[in-house]
Amino acid sequence: MADGEMYSHEHDEMDECVQALAQVHAFLHSELLEADADLIRHHLHACERCMENFEIESTITEMIQRSHPATKAPATLSARIHTMRITRRSGH
Secondary structure (H helix, E strand, C coil), rough: CCCCCCCCCCCCHHHHHHHHCHHHHHHHHHCCCCHHHHHHHHHHHCCHHHHHHHHHHHHHHHHHHHHCCCCCCCCHHCCCCCCCHHHHHHHC
């Protein structure tokens, strides 16, 4: 297929592609509800162009994670954040 040529889709490609790609980062970081993640998985399986974009984003994310390992927040900071969340939820 030539560059710029659209892949054939069995769905409303623009709308579903835009929605899937808008959520790709949240999907990569497991931040979506399982039902939403399932929709993204289904779309990626059906859409070659979005799968290519996803693979690029996934590779970039993996490279960043390897170069900057996650560090755990100090226990005191985690406790303060937890307390702030409870305070905000209770309206105080």
